[in-house]
Amino acid sequence: xxxxxxxxxEGFYTTIQDNKRIGYKRYGIPESGPMDxxxxxxxxxxVGNNLNSEVxxxxxxxxxxxxxxxxxxxxxGSLTNIYLNKIKIKMNQTIKIKQNDILDISSCKNGNRVYxxxxxxxxxxxxxxxxxxxxxxxxxxxxxxxLLKNDKIKIIANEIDEVKKxxxxxxxxxxxxxxxxxxxxxxxxLLDQESKNKLTNGFFEIDIKSDRMGIRLCxxxxxxxxxxxxxxxxxxxxxxxxxxxxxxxxxMSDGQTTGGYPRIGVVSKVDISRLSQIKIRNNIKFKIIxxxxxxxxxxxxxxxxxxxxxxxx
Amino acid sequence: MVVNSIEIKNLGDSGILISLKKGFGNxxxxxxxxxxxxxxxxxxxxxxxxxxCISTLGILYNxxxxxxxxxxxxxxxIIDKKLISNPISSIKKWKIPICYDQEFGxxxxxxxxxxKLSIKNLINYHKQSVYQVDxxxxxxxxxxxxxxxxxxxxxxxETPRVxxxxxxxxxxxxxxxxxxxxxPGGWNIIGRTPLKLFSKYKxxxxxxxxxxxxxxxxxxxxxxxxxxxxxxx
Numbered sequence: 001x002x003x004x005x006x007x008x009x010e011g012f013y014t015t016i017q018d019n020k021r022i023g024y025k026r027y028g029i030p031e032s033g034p035m036d037x038x039x040x041x042x043x044x045x046x047v048g049n050n051l052n053s054e055v056x057x058x059x060x061x062x063x064x065x066x067x068x069x070x071x072x073x074x075x076x077g078s079l080t081n082i083y084l085n086k087i088k089i090k091m092n093q094t095i096k097i098k099q100n101d102i103l104d105i106s107s108c109k110n111g112n113r114v115y116x117x118x119x120x121x122x123x124x125x126x127x128x129x130x131x132x133x134x135x136x137x138x139x140x141x142x143x144x145x146x147l148l149k150n151d152k153i154k155i156i157a158n159e160i161d162e163v164k165k166x167x168x169x170x171x172x173x174x175x176x177x178x179x180x181x182x183x184x185x186x187x188x189x190l191l192d193q194e195s196k197n198k199l200t201n202g203f204f205e206i207d208i209k210s211d212r213m214g215i216r217l218c219x220x221x222x223x224x225x226x227x228x229x230x231x232x233x234x235x236x237x238x239x240x241x242x243x244x245x246x247x248x249x250x251x252m253s254d255g256q257t258t259g260g261y262p263r264i265g266v267v268s269k270v271d272i273s274r275l276s277q278i279k280i281r282n283n284i285k286f287k288i289i290x291x292x293x294x295x296x297x298x299x300x301x302x303x304x305x306x307x308x309x310x311x312x313x
Numbered sequence: 314m315v316v317n318s319i320e321i322k323n324l325g326d327s328g329i330l331i332s333l334k335k336g337f338g339n340x341x342x343x344x345x346x347x348x349x350x351x352x353x354x355x356x357x358x359x360x361x362x363x364x365x366c367i368s369t370l371g372i373l374y375n376x377x378x379x380x381x382x383x384x385x386x387x388x389x390x391i392i393d394k395k396l397i398s399n400p401i402s403s404i405k406k407w408k409i410p411i412c413y414d415q416e417f418g419x420x421x422x423x424x425x426x427x428x429k430l431s432i433k434n435l436i437n438y439h440k441q442s443v444y445q446v447d448x449x450x451x452x453x454x455x456x457x458x459x460x461x462x463x464x465x466x467x468x469x470x471e472t473p474r475v476x477x478x479x480x481x482x483x484x485x486x487x488x489x490x491x492x493x494x495x496x497p498g499g500w501n502i503i504g505r506t507p508l509k510l511f512s513k514y515k516x517x518x519x520x521x522x523x524x525x526x527x528x529x530x531x532x533x534x535x536x537x538x539x540x541x542x543x544x545x546x
Contacts, residue, residue: 020361022361022362023362024362024518025364025371025373025450026362026363026364026365026449026450026523027449027453027454027511027517027518027519028449028450028451028452028453028454028455029453029518031361031362127513128513128516136453136494136496137453137494137513138513139513183323183326185324185325186322186324186330229486231366231367231368231369232366232367232448232450232451232457233330233366233367233369233371234324234328234330234364234366234369234371234373236324236325236328236373238325238327239324239325239328256450256451256452257364257451258364258366258371258448258450258451259451263324266324266326266328267325268325269325269326269327269376291325291326291381294325295326295376295380295381298326298376298377302377
């Protein structure tokens with residue numbers, strides 16, 4: 001009954017996220033949800049939750065959390081040192097927590113975020129069909145905001161016996177590959193040949209201003225053939241917008257719902273999770289693939305998930 | 314409407330954009346609303362979200378459940394069957410108070426200079442039109458209103474404001490827009506409404522619909538303050 005997690009140190013930026021907010025883009029409300037959808041899904045699987053359940057998304061530097069109950073948890077995502085009562089514990093597997101244990105999550109090493117799933121439910125209300133936090137409008141999550149020191153959040157714990165390990169084939173190796181596959185966007189042909197070459201031959205640096213709204217790229221400006229006055233239209237997670245300054249922005253979970261900048265490309269669904277973990281100031285490179293190729297990769301991933309997890313969300 | 318009159322494109326591997334081919338349909342506002350209703354009514358489990366934009370309909374789908382080609386043929390079938398003959402929603406007319414006082418019309422002097430129009434004239438042009446809601450998007454509750462008087466055509470500000478106050482009404486291109494939340498923004502701010510048109514505590518959070526009409530009526534600063542304080546009571 002008195003099952004809580006208590007935030008003893010808040011860390012950089014931790015929010016509650018579930019799958020995503022569906023059906024509210026027509027009111028201008030973004031989908032939110034986890035930046036790294038794969039690590040999010042794996043953490044839920046390890047604790048026996050539905051794969052679209054709510055978890056804590058932890059950015060850069062983690063929080064210190066006290067558990068007032070016996071729990072089962074799992075942490076997936078960026079390599080990070082994690083301590084339970086000052087003893088280092090492993091990621092990517094189910095961990096038993098005892099009443100009054102203290103979990104201390106330090107800085108993300110090779111990525112940006114980790115996902116902490118707790119067996120059971122986080123007892124917060126859904127807002128517009130989702131528990132995902134969208135703090136720009138104080139929607140969802142715990143009080144519509146990031147977690148702060150002394151927050152006490154009620155958990156409806158689920159007793160599970162099974163202890164699982166994430167199959168090796170699924171564990172992400174973020175920094176080894178910064179090649180991101182993209183599908184040409186509706187306005188790709190507004191680029192001249194030189195810009196098209198720059199888009200795929202050049203390296204883009206991830207700008208420090210990147211956040212849950214978008215990954216901002218710099219150091220490789222792309223020019224449009226002509227300046228056009230484009231009508232605002234749908235943008236999705238992974239859409240690469242090109243503002244007049246030539247520095248592309250990749251729209252992410254909290255990104256705006258529509259936009260008036262040319263969409264020169266869209267990141268393949270299979271590379272979005274890896275992209276979200278590439279650290280600020282690192283370089284990425286784009287490779288163009290066709291829609292058909294991207295769909296084949298999705299099919300491959302789907303089979304891999306179903307084989308190893310038994311399900312998918 | 315027939316399948317031959319629309320154009321379907323992919324937006325990456327999880328999005329679809331439907332637009333009307335040139336020469337078909339003379340009312341994108343009505344036609345897109347119609348397509349939206351046709352497809353929304355099917356409640357397809359593969360579709361995550363349907364977003365009516367100015368003259369396109371955006372669809373987000375789950376690529377683990379269906380691929381682009383399969384979904385396109387499903388959509389074409391739905392459109393061909395025309396299960397609804399006419400858009401059912403009626404068009405509402407909203408009367409929205411606006412105060413053009415310089416305290417709220419943050420850019421009104423600049424607009425007047427750039428357009429070489431007196432403040433009085435530009436206010437008259439702005440409040441004379443019957444606007445139509447072209448789209449809700451970009452930010453929560455942001456209203457794009459079409460049918461702005463041609464003499465008010467002005468580009469967005471070179472440097473967007475870091476924070477535009479809630480209720481601000483701006484002009485940009487051939488549209489006027491309402492910011493229903495404090496947010497950054499690049500529109501030229503001409504005035505402000507004391508009304509709260511977007512509420513995260515209501516579902517849906519905004520009553521005004523795409524396709525509705527909006528007219529503005531001018532109020533003075535004291536009326537603005539009165540409406541505002543009546544609302545908070």
